[in-house]
Amino acid sequence: MLEIFYHPIYTSGISKSSSFPRDRYQLIFDSILKSNQDKNIVFKTPKKINLKHLYRVHQKKYVDQFLDGTLPESQQRKIGLRPWTSKIIERTLFIMGGSVNAVMSSLENGASANLAGGTHHAYYDYGSGYCVFNDLVISAYYCKEKFKRYQNILILDLDVHQGDGTASMVKTDKSIFTFSMHCETNFPLKKQISDLDVPLKKGMKDKTYLRILGSSLEKLEDNDTDIIFFQAGVDGLVHDTLGHLELSHNGMIKRNEMVLNFCKKQGCPIVIFMGGGYSKPISQTVKAFSKLFFQFSNF
Numbered sequence: 001m002l003e004i005f006y007h008p009i010y011t012s013g014i015s016k017s018s019s020f021p022r023d024r025y026q027l028i029f030d031s032i033l034k035s036n037q038d039k040n041i042v043f044k045t046p047k048k049i050n051l052k053h054l055y056r057v058h059q060k061k062y063v064d065q066f067l068d069g070t071l072p073e074s075q076q077r078k079i080g081l082r083p084w085t086s087k088i089i090e091r092t093l094f095i096m097g098g099s100v101n102a103v104m105s106s107l108e109n110g111a112s113a114n115l116a117g118g119t120h121h122a123y124y125d126y127g128s129g130y131c132v133f134n135d136l137v138i139s140a141y142y143c144k145e146k147f148k149r150y151q152n153i154l155i156l157d158l159d160v161h162q163g164d165g166t167a168s169m170v171k172t173d174k175s176i177f178t179f180s181m182h183c184e185t186n187f188p189l190k191k192q193i194s195d196l197d198v199p200l201k202k203g204m205k206d207k208t209y210l211r212i213l214g215s216s217l218e219k220l221e222d223n224d225t226d227i228i229f230f231q232a233g234v235d236g237l238v239h240d241t242l243g244h245l246e247l248s249h250n251g252m253i254k255r256n257e258m259v260l261n262f263c264k265k266q267g268c269p270i271v272i273f274m275g276g277g278y279s280k281p282i283s284q285t286v287k288a289f290s291k292l293f294f295q296f297s298n299f
């Protein structure tokens with residue numbers, strides 16, 4: 001059984017005229033409902049995050065400006081998701097809430113997911129690349145503060161873009177291990193240093209990708225890991241408009257299987273953060289994410 005946190009504001013909180021594929025959340029939700037005959041997936045409504053978790057990891061001025069609606073236009077532009085609407089504030093609070101709710105659920109059920117989030121481009125004092133606040137880092141400190149047994153966190157970031165914000169925010173914290181496997185020519189232009197970075201050549205296909213993933217996961221086996229946060233972006237698909245890799249759906253399924261087996265071997269709970277997916281047509285992104293969630297529903 002997999003609990004997935006989802007709220008309609010994940011879609012409706014972004015302007016209809018935004019170039020961001022906002023419909024993906026609603027479409028993935030609909031697609032899962034349609035195929036969920038065994039009721040292995042249970043949707044839960046997230047609670048808005050308690051603001052103290054935002055202030056714990058982000059600069060007060062930045063959080064305040066975002067919440068007051070006074071974020072300078074240059075900062076809004078860096079985030080994207082434009083044209084900006086005031087609903088984005090509530091949307092962000094629900095998405096951040098969904099992520100910490102999923103942490104709690106994974107400790108009870110072994111695995112859990114947020115049908116959004118994985119906002120790995122957000123830095124301490126600014127957002128970027130569709131990311132306002134960094135829910136991976138917020139969830140890591142939420143977990144560390146609330147649960148004594150879960151102090152060592154592995155952030156497994158397989159989005160096609162580097163987890164630059166995450167790497168930058170936790171670089172001095174040895175209890176949070178950041179792993180990012182991403183295409184070297186993709187955004188962000190200036191990469192940060194994760195605990196383990198695996199940059200991949202543009203145009204890489206399934207076979208090489210899966211071989212490199214396998215040997216990279218092996219390197220992580222001896223780490224002290226209590227819980228795994230999986231940034232499961234599917235923008236490595238060949239259909240993706242923002243990714244430079246050429247993975248097939250089958251390759252993506254095998255990728256997820258490898259992560260699933262790795263978690264089982266480590267005996268760790270896993271939290272799935274959705275991450276990027278910008279395929280055209282959008283149905284390719286919906287298909288890949290729906291499959292991902294069903295794969296983890298038997299965890």
Ligand SMILES: [Zn+2]
Nearest residue numbers: 159161235276
């Ligand atoms: Zn991405």
